[in-house]
Amino acid sequence: MTITEVSQKFEISQDILRYYERIGLIPPVNRNKSGIRDYTEQDCNWVEFIKCMRSAGVSIEALIEYxxxxxxxxxxxxxxxxxxxxxxxQFMKRIEDMKKLLERLEPDFGKFI
Incomplete structure (x- = not known):
């Protein structure tokens, strides 16, 4: 797959994909004879994994280390x-913090308006 196809499939900009590769967040992507990135299924699995982990709030540093x-x-x-x-x-702590915030907003929401 080309970088354009991967970008569209995962709704991530091409610049972000290049950045992720440059900093080691995804392993280096093979290139064709013309030097164009040629994403394999395994590369796409990495992109999907990183997108999922970033959505969960996992830091870039932790993912690079991983x-x-x-x-x-x-x-x-x-x-x-x-x-x-x-x-x-850390994710569970964020969930608990969000639950507390939600509880604070729900009972007396009207008094803040």
Whole structure:
């Protein structure tokens, strides 16, 4: 797939895709003879994964670390697991904070208008 097709499929700008690749957020994408990025299914899986994790609030730094560890192979499974446990804990904290905010807004919403 071309960068245009991937951009449209995942609703991410081409600039963001290039940026993600440049900083190591997704592994380097192969290029065809003309030097144009040629995304494979595996590349698209990375894009989808990163988009999902970013939507959940996972930091770029944590994801870069995860990708670097992933590329080192199975010897890093425990370290990768620790990253996700920490990110999950942070996500759960954000959910709890949002629930508290929602509770504060619901009962007496009218008095703030």
């Amino acid at each position: 990708v670097e560890l992933f590329l080192q192979g199975d010897k890093t499974i425990e370290a990768r697991k620790e990253i996700f446990i920490e990110q999950r804990n």
